[in-house]
Amino acid sequence: MSFLSEKPFMLAAGGTGGHFFPAEALARELLDRGYPVTLVTDRRGQAFGGTLEQVPVHRIHSAPPGAGFVNKAKAAVQMGVGLLQARALMRHLTPAAVVGFGGYPSVPTVFAAVHSGVPALIHEQNAVLGRANRMLAPGVRHLAVAFPEVSGLRDADRAKLVRTGNPVRPAIAALRDAGYAAPSADGPIHLLVMGGSQGARVLSEVLPAAITQLPEGLRARLHLSQQCRPEDLEGVRAAYAGAGLGGLELDSFFHDVPQRLAACHLAVTRAGASTVAELTCLGRPALLVPYPHAMDDHQTANARQLDAAGAAWMIPQPDFTAETVAARLASLLAAPDTLAATAASAHDWGTADAAARLADAVTAMAEAAAAGIPSTPSTRTEAAE
Known part of the structure; x- marks a missing residue:
């Protein structure tokens, strides 16, 4: 607890509700457990509202690949700048762990975590692995999923799965x-x-x-x-x-x-x-x-x-x-x-405790990484292509 209470958990999410709400739910659960949290998003993202206004927000560059050479080149430049910004954040904040929630705004942050040796987990809300998460899955330690079967996975990533469910609002x-x-x-x-x-x-x-x-x-x-x-x-x-x-x-x-x-x-x-x-x-x-x-x-x-x-x-x-x-x-x-x-x-x-399950997976991963031992998902699930 002492180690994790000193370093923030870094959550990376875009501004769409499907990605943003699970991040907010996890932030709330981690804060309730006494852990510091910080949010990384892009310029379209928003800060957590209500009782989570105390969560620091860092905005970095990102962009989805558009159609045509020019748009793809612009997106690559944005992602490159975002990656440099995210790596600087890793050095400055030294997070206990990074959690990505899909969408292109999560890509630079999770990539930076992987290349900086920071333990990283991604959360997939749907039954199909999103494009951003497909890019990130090979490098992360764990992949938390909502559905018992998730398509788009490589065989090598199946051992990383933990089924947490998708957090719902408290009401x-x-x-x-x-x-x-x-x-x-x-x-x-x-x-x-x-x-x-x-x-x-x-x-x-x-x-x-x-x-x-x-x-x-x-x-x-x-x-x-x-x-x-x-x-x-x-x-x-x-x-x-x-x-x-x-x-x-x-x-x-x-x-x-x-x-x-x-x-x-x-x-x-x-x-x-x-x-x-x-x-x-x-x-x-x-x-x-x-x-x-x-x-x-x-x-x-x-x-x-x-x-x-x-x-x-x-x-x-x-x-x-x-x-x-x-x-x-x-x-x-x-x-x-x-x-x-x-x-x-x-x-x-269904489940009502997805946020707690996700927090369990994230904190266990961080503790294992701090101890220098491999972390194993506590709850495995099968995934089918």
Whole structure:
């Protein structure tokens, strides 16, 4: 503890929520354990807010490789400058360990750690190893993953795996044991529809047409909460007019998502890593519609694993039609035992202590490195190409 309390844990993450939130969750856990933390990001990144404002932030250069020779050359220069900046940080801060969370802003920092002899771990949130993490995996000591199977791995990196899960926000974790109650035969049915920041429009286009095809009695029991893009709100509201729903709430952003997830009988969502982590932490059945333009189609890989585990149902976007969705909703909402079984499988798949598991892996790695001994992941997982 004395050694680790003297040197900071350096977390490297970009500004996107999928990479940034797990870094914030780990920072919070390490701080709670009494360890110092520092954040490294690029100019697009942000500082941790709220109770983590005391975490120092260092910004370095980075850039994804663009299309064409000129853009690639500019990106290479940015990465080169970032690597020099990161190596200077290593010499100045002498961190106990470095943790990368994917995205190109993590590349210079993790590379600098590897070449400076600082123990490094990377965290992969999706079922497909991201491009930045593919570059970094050969040099790091451990690779923490959220999914039991991760594609894009080299065989040589399989021994580095430790399955920690993907951290969820504290408000979600607090509801881990809330339990799932399937809808009663004649009682209300709570349906939650969330599209995320990208591609919510297809849900706004298809769901109203699907729901209006449901039997009148089923529609009368349906209490629907749906997230829409701001520009789609009035059109969606008009599409539901006259549907005879038991309740309807539309908004571009829900501030009480944890409570809505806990209350829902069925969710219709994308299959991003954070969404999957929250659904499975609470144990809520869901129709997953992967965003087809996600990098490396990782949302399809995410959804496919949950579908195979009986923890959700995947509907590829080309198959997400009003007729298909209406038939699926009518079938599922009439089968409370199926909903309950899927909720139980989702709950078994998920975890609420991913941040603690990740902190355990990181601190064990740092302690082993300080003692000059190899560190071994405490929890192995198999990965498939």
